[in-house]
Amino acid sequence: MHIPFCQHKCAYCDFNSYAGLGRDEQERYVAALLAEMDLWAARPELRGEQVATVFVGGGTPTLLEGRLLARVLTGVRARFPLAPDAEVTVEANPGTVDVAGEKLHLLREAGANRISFGAQARQDHLLRRLGRIHTAAEVEEAVAAARRAGFTNISLDLMYGLPGQTPEDFRRTLEWALSLGPTHISAYSLIVEEGTPFYHEWRAGRLDLPPEDAEEAMFREGKALLEANGFEHYEVSNYARPGFKCRHNLIYWRNEHYLGLGCGAHSFLRLAAPLPNLGAPRPGLTASRVQGGSPVETAPGKPGQQYRFWNLKHPGTYQAALAQGVLPVEAGEPIDRREEMAETMFMGLRLLEGVSRRRFAGRFGQELEEVYGPAIGRLVAQGLLEWNGEWLRLTERGLRLGNVVWAEFV
């Protein structure tokens, strides 16, 4: 679920989020989210399914008032059956949770059992450079408050390769983060995205990014330090204590189905009924049936065509569609077998465990090497991929050259 509000837009961020929107706006947005849930609850796709994970991301979900945030979470529960052990994560900005913990308590009550703080760095000058609205001390306070509110599954987001950051800075950041006792740490190398303030500085030659060696040192030393402290490096940018991998993100990486709610949210589902704006029906779907709105005809033995689709990006147009009682889908694309295979590969190879030959054959009825033999051969020869029993995975070197590997599968 996407909450597109921020108090202030960070210098590196190109996500779909907006600063400076008022309380009325937030209220209307949450109402729209609930309306979107209603429409999905009435459709066949999720019927009879249990929801395994919920992730409220942003933007800054915790910029919403506690009661609104709680309304979102209880709204999900009221419409979709959650699995008894469902993972329910809320992303939080340490600058937007009160020390008294009222908001955090409300979240707990509404069923949140995992909280992910954007901590980013130990050094306040780096936080300022990033445009963050909080200090390191506020991170400490927020984590303590979460614990008091009953959160035991706490994740911290950190960044490295930042302008002005040294390997020493990052080492201190990690040690500090570890001292806060998280179950999970995401450590992202900065990507300078087009259209962000950082991008403009970079174009103008004013972004003092650390040299290649330093960035690499941050990655290597960081990985070693986290592993020495009992964290498993399980995805390119993610580390977890045993039993605390982010189950929600594993769904993306294992290329399983999910429903995205909110403006600009992406979904991957097998559709059982037509959706607006998905283009011409594919073979297996007959035009008249699609237009008529009755259940989609599918190829024999297949329960429906898989689609990736995404919602209208702007909160205004998103709400306008829902005001008409229509799902706010902007566009989408059918995912055929070949594409599904490719995505299974390039998403799965983000995980350090890799892609299981057995699971691949089980899913597609075709051997991994039959489909990708030459590419795998090349990448193994280049020292970027390796076999670990029946798992194909990135090597140490491949971990730093993921794009080279993944591009071979698209």
Add this chain to the structure above:
Amino acid sequence: MVDQKHIRNFCIIAHIDHGKSTLADRLIEYTGVLSKREMEDQVLDTMELERERGITIKAQSVRMEYTADDGERYVLNLIDTPGHVDFHYEVSRALAACEGALLVVDASQGIEAQTLANVYMALEHDLEIIPVINKIDLPSAEPEKVKKEIEEVIGLDTSIAVMASAKTGAGIKEILETVVNFVPPPQGDERAPLRALIYDSFYDSYKGVVTYFRVFDGTVRKGDRIRFMATGKEFIVDDLYIFRPGLTPVDELKAGEVGALAAAIREVKNVRVGDTITLATNPAQEPLPGYRKATPMVFTGLYPVETNDYNRLRDALEKLQLNDASLSFEPETSEALGFGFRCGFLGLLHMDVIQERLEREFDLDLITTAPNVVYRINLTSGELVMIENPAHWPDPSKIESVEEPVVRASIITPSEYVGQLMELCKDRRGTFITMEYLNEKRVNLQYKLPLSEIMYDFFDQLKTRSRGYASFDYEVTGYEPADMVKMDILVHGQAVDALSCIVHRDKAQRLGRALVQKLRKLIPRHLFEVPIQAAVGNKILARENIAPLRKDVLAKCYGGDVTRKRKLLEKQKEGKKRMKAVGSVEIPQEAFMAVLSTDPDDDK
């Protein structure tokens, strides 16, 4: 049938943008060949044709009829020429078909380098030159000053000059009267054997090659068996035409007249501009003077990006050649680029136009290697070889001496830029010839320059250093000895044939350094270190290393937006596809053109 004394054959010479085409349109309109309405249609058609035929529209000819103030009716044949230096020879043949020329000069711009080159050519052909000071309606027009410039610089008598505005129509009648009164009538011998000068041709899929000519002596009729004197080929005339301005059939054309013929000629190479047409049954003793075969001056390798487009490229070149006999090509193979063609062009503009047409009209993705001129190499064995491809450069131990083509360049510039431009010419191995003041502010600078030195970015540099004010023209004057060497580029220890180039020994070091630096930026990082070296023989002149790629990984998960990730990866893969693999190194297309923009000054 018109008497020769009632015929006037003339052309228009002008610098680009000085208003030549508009003036021609006004003349056509005034003489009533076409109504204003038809004019518009005609102009549109011409543009369509121009698009189809591009630069091969060398001469647009039109036959106008005009009743002069003396009460007599005259036939005025206007032969319009493109005037670009690349087509120098074609232009000279078109001029040879005329007795007079309108020299159109923009009243606010004055004389430009191209104007001069064309005027001198017209004078060589003894044409009567009528200055037309055009665009006098412009607020910035200074017709008297321009007139004075024409007198002083070219030494033309401007007493017959006409002040005109093709835009408003001012002076059009005066131009026609001046043509009638001052351009001499043709003085051919109608009873002599046929001699007609070919000044252009184009290919029509229905009629075959349509040949444009001017009859000097004798008469040609439908059904005649004609012979092209240079090629010796004979054909039966199916149709004869005059230009009204479209092809309008006639039964015969006599001495002094201009027209076209179709004779089921399938190959354009049989019809050579400058050749003389005579009758097979009653041939002339001597052809008209001045014929020579158009020789390509600039060569480049053209390769399809997609190797399986090779046949399409060959078909496209063949189609273009139908209309353009000066385009030459032959298959060549490059280790780096695979199968392609070594193509010869009259000059750089010609090369650009052909390349663009291949890409646009035939939808081909091409890799072009750096262009080079044709070198004359005297071998120690006493043999003389012409080398148009660096790959065929002989072993240095077998080379006695090398000669390169040189040009006489004429640069007209405001005097304040003379210093800068002289420096540029010096840097390009130029030799100063003369400098003359056109007036107190403008200078005509003459230099001898190697053709190879003006191929790359000379024109851009000229414009930059003169803030756009200098104009430039050149004429190839011959071959001169030069100390040229072949420079090889080694990528990852392997010489890449398509990157080899011929450079002057004194410049090799500088160019080599600039080129490897450029390539270091253009060739992406690989999984291993890639050294790039420039070498002459066994001597390494410069070296750069491309450090191995250490990190290329998307750190973020875009909140379930797998589509975005896939698009990024697709883009990455697509980029790789457009590169050429040389050994284990992927070289992007731009790298093969790198030599073109390698200005050693860049890195000073």
